[in-house]
Amino acid sequence: MRASPGAILAVLSLAAFMAGLDLFIVNVAFDDIGRDFAGASLSSLSWVLNGYAIVYAATLVPLGRAADRFGPKRGFLIGLGLFTLASGACAASPGLLVLVLGRVLQALGAALLTPTSLGLLLHATPPEQRPRAVRIWAATAALAAAAGPVIGGLLVLASWRWVFLVNLPIGVLTLAFARRVVPEQRLEKPEALPDVFGAGVLTVAIAALSLALVKAPEWGYVTTPTLSAVLVSLALMAVFAGRSRSHASPVVEPLLLRVPAFLWSNVTMLWFSIGFGANLLANILWMQQVWHFSALRTGLAIAPGPLMVPIFAAVGQRLTRKLPAGAIAALGCVLCASGAWMVLSSVRAQPDVLGAVLPGWMISSAGVGLAMPTILSCATVDLPGSRAATGSAIVTMARQVGGVLGVSLLVALIGHPRGFAATHEAFQRVWWVAASAYLLAVFAALRMTPRTSRKALAEVEPVIER
Template identity: 35%
Template structure:
């Protein structure tokens, strides 16, 4: 063997990087991207806990209008997620990621100081738009800096950050609202975002931009306006009248705008909606299941804190503790589902949907009445519902990834989140419509809503039972 211990490379030689040097940027990207995912998904759960307090702070604003605090975030997120990922490729993933972090901090501050409901709703739209840039840019940073053999572990860590946020969200949100008021759930984002910017500042240094054109901004606008106007028709339909010109105009106008967005996406080189991915029938089916399940899941997650506050008169901290039951169950079942063999995934998805259907059906019965029944009613329903969510979301995310080639993984995950958020916006609108139909009968309103959630969950189970062919990653 040749002795190489004294051999020195030339100054300009392209010596291979050491493992430590290779791992350092990958670990940094994973750290800040996971932190951003934690912050954005935490914001979803803490706002649900804070929602009853928000409604009390704005007594002059109709409850149907205030549901836009939740659905506005979902609409903006769903509309901008795909073009945000494309813009990150064009302008630089690190630059877009850090700019989105700063935008998320500023829009959170706007929500915190909102003098009226209109300002708060506007802030939530802007915050959802900033989150739409955070997620794909952060995910692209992770995938771009992680060695191929470690991508699976990195994605598991990134996904776990979002799951952990959903788990601790009720407790964190409840404590913040009880001690400092609902505005604190937005203020908390500011120091987190600043810390992530400081930690990830080096990610944009020396970054090479890819020679891509700009995404279809007109298509993105049509997508957002289309989803928003359909949601508005469902939200306000009971108040305006289902045959009123405003309701029909909003619904038909939204459908027309979404049709325009789909038409442009078939022709634009960088479309607002990644319909090219839908050529895989399995992937299209996964997104259909995500859309349908998103509607019932978002409605249930918002209805829970409202029930505990309005019907059982729970304090914020007690409500947060009760909501944690489902969150913990979701985390446990998500971990178990993630470890399950691939052939089991399809039927696990059906099981998750049926568990959720059983939970919501149980909540629509007389077992849930004006008398608090935490251990005999709420805890079993929370375990079933949260456990079903953990299973189904994990299974759908896995199926979305496996039904596409590996190079389309990031786009596929992003589109799957878009489908769930779009369905979620309609689910919140459904909640608003049901409550508007029974303004003086809260028990009837909640029981009706939970029965509808159960029916939608059963439809989810039927869709999930359809065969999905998975495509294993190839080298």
């Protein structure tokens, strides 16, 4: 069945939206899951988020490269099917451990469908329409990140299990349309099998660092368990870097880092995502745990924010005619930092969504709309065509690693405060860290505009193609 580029874009964006949505939709379900599972602590519940994000980040590139070898469309359909089935397993989980394992399976499915969806989109879209298609695909991911708490709040009204059950009809529908609409993509030569061991090393390294951050308030910051976890993480990062330089098919090809736009897009995405992960969850937990809002009330309180994302993604698209991409992303990061600062300086014990949370949250959401699609699209614009999907997977990996670090820092900074004054101070620390991470992203963004990359690309492309 031949389909228009618009229909293909719609199907592939829907799949990416579903995978991106699940990264954030469970935030507002924390309290309900904790009550259902005998009052699980915040540090234990954080692994429902971090377990997904860590596995997703570490397996994006290897699974994407494996799909390139065995067939992108086949990989996309398998990933979408696995994600859908794992969602059902999460919904039926009898305990927290089973839920975390189900989230790991979801992450494997998402890591397979996300890079293949972009690769299939680029293959099926005429060259002159590709920049616009990539921005729409990226804006869909940004909208999913911002809309997750709203949709989650509505679903938790019935049960937290609906946060996962909702994926079943969407997944089945997307599978049916994708089989008919999305064309096959065959590569001229098969990809080498990726470095699976290297991906495992990266997974454990990120998990060890997250464990150290999450457990530091309980274990102590300068104790044997905390320092051991940090040392394990650093040692494994060194092993991963060594394998990336020596392996025939590494998870991250060092040559790609010689393309400045790609390198600085990843640095920008890492800092941006640290701020985003901490800021989003801090807003939600403040309303639920300090103001005692229900999941539904929390979702509705921040509902206007996600509406800003597609609006400012469109604004960002128009600004590309007048401003460099790096300046647009930097402006978005400045707005995000300003929004976090406004919230931290405004919240008090008395609930006040309109005066204390919503103004800063809407400014941050506008910044997300400017920054995230720009960073994602800028990361791959100067890469060889054969590495567009790989480049997208790497920048998405940076996004997930940043999110893991942001959530882990939040858990470490909040700790176990007693009384409003201590709780207020702990949350203010989180918002300060989020704002600082956004500002660091500003400086990286200013260097990511594709302007000096052509010379580097001329050196890199022949080596990669060989």
